[in-house]
Amino acid sequence: MGIVEEVGEGVSLLKTGDRVVMPFNVADGRCRNCEEGKTAFCTGVNPGFAGGAYGYVAMGPYRGGQAQYIRVPYADFNALLLPPGKEHETDFIMLADIFPTGWHGVEISGFQAGESIAVFGAGPVGLMAAYSAVLRGACRVYVVDRVPERLGAAEKMGCTPVDFTRGDPVDQIIALNGGMVDRSVDAVGYQAVNSGGTTEQPNIVLENMIRGLSIGTGQCNVKSYNRYLRDLIIAGRAKPSFVVSHEINIDDAEMAYDKFARRIDGYTKVLIHPNGDF
Ligand SMILES: NC(=O)c1ccc[n+]([C@@H]2O[C@H](COP(=O)([O-])OP(=O)(O)OC[C@H]3O[C@@H](n4cnc5c(N)ncnc54)[C@H](O)[C@@H]3O)[C@@H](O)[C@H]2O)c1
Numbered sequence: 001m002g003i004v005e006e007v008g009e010g011v012s013l014l015k016t017g018d019r020v021v022m023p024f025n026v027a028d029g030r031c032r033n034c035e036e037g038k039t040a041f042c043t044g045v046n047p048g049f050a051g052g053a054y055g056y057v058a059m060g061p062y063r064g065g066q067a068q069y070i071r072v073p074y075a076d077f078n079a080l081l082l083p084p085g086k087e088h089e090t091d092f093i094m095l096a097d098i099f100p101t102g103w104h105g106v107e108i109s110g111f112q113a114g115e116s117i118a119v120f121g122a123g124p125v126g127l128m129a130a131y132s133a134v135l136r137g138a139c140r141v142y143v144v145d146r147v148p149e150r151l152g153a154a155e156k157m158g159c160t161p162v163d164f165t166r167g168d169p170v171d172q173i174i175a176l177n178g179g180m181v182d183r184s185v186d187a188v189g190y191q192a193v194n195s196g197g198t199t200e201q202p203n204i205v206l207e208n209m210i211r212g213l214s215i216g217t218g219q220c221n222v223k224s225y226n227r228y229l230r231d232l233i234i235a236g237r238a239k240p241s242f243v244v245s246h247e248i249n250i251d252d253a254e255m256a257y258d259k260f261a262r263r264i265d266g267y268t269k270v271l272i273h274p275n276g277d278f
Pocket residue numbers: 097098101120121122123124125126144145146147150164187188189190191192193194204205218219220263
């Protein structure tokens with residue numbers, strides 16, 4: 001997220017000084033997948049592959065976004081315009097990735113208002129999935145993790161925390177819910193750990209979630225959601241910045257990555273201010 005400094009000659013909708021936020025994906029807006037709203041699978045920005053992203057392995061020649069400046073290809077399409085000023089700054093930054101991604105997880109689970117849902121993982125993505133389920137009218141939301149600060153954040157927004165080191169999380173949810181939940185979201189990924197929290201066991205969360213099998217996966221098509229989520233923020237109906245645990249200058253990024261990787265000192269979602277102006 002940032003302020004437009006300069007525009008190339010192919011840009012007609014943006015101007016210097018505009019405040020914008022970009023999806024983590026890079027998309028051209030003109031291939032078949034983009035036209036169908038599947039911007040995470042754009043075929044035009046990363047030849048031989050479906051999908052491009054900033055600073056990500058195998059996702060094309062795009063430099064990472066944690067920098068003072070970023071060059072945005074197909075900028076008219078990729079940049080989402082924000083209202084001028086500084087209002088909602090820490091909420092809008094969530095539109096780049098985790099808010100749409102959490103929303104997407106709930107969407108592809110097939111969720112409908114009134115249903116119950118279990119979200120595995122209370123990292124930034126899991127908390128945003130749980131928050132999306134709350135916004136979308138879930139009757140009950142269970143959030144599984146083992147990190148106390150993260151489970152605490154889930155509880156604060158009205159979800160039921162489930163500590164998977166205190167017993168099988170599925171058994172705990174079934175007991176609390178009086179039966180199985182309607183939907184579930186895996187917001188952990190392949191770094192899932194076993195119930196002792198000691199060894200990685202990549203399949204454990206998927207096995208926890210399985211019953212009648214219908215699975216959706218894949219990177220989030222941020223462009224399909226970010227406009228609407230921006231408007232929920234502007235209208236005061238969503239405030240995803242509650243997930244922000246720390247704000248730092250870019251010089252402290254190495255330290256923050258280390259703490260985030262070890263999930264210590266409450267490092268859940270860290271905002272990097274590359275120009276040190278906060
Ligand atoms: N699809 C997308 O577009 C997209 C976008 C961003 C991130 N991601 C992915 O989403 C996943 C989550 O991202 P994050 O930033 O929130 O990560 P994170 O590592 O901060 O959070 C994962 C959480 O899962 C917990 N966990 C580990 N094993 C578990 C288990 N067995 N049961 C329940 N919880 C368990 C960990 O304690 C941790 O708090 C990652 O795999 C990331 O790559 C996907």
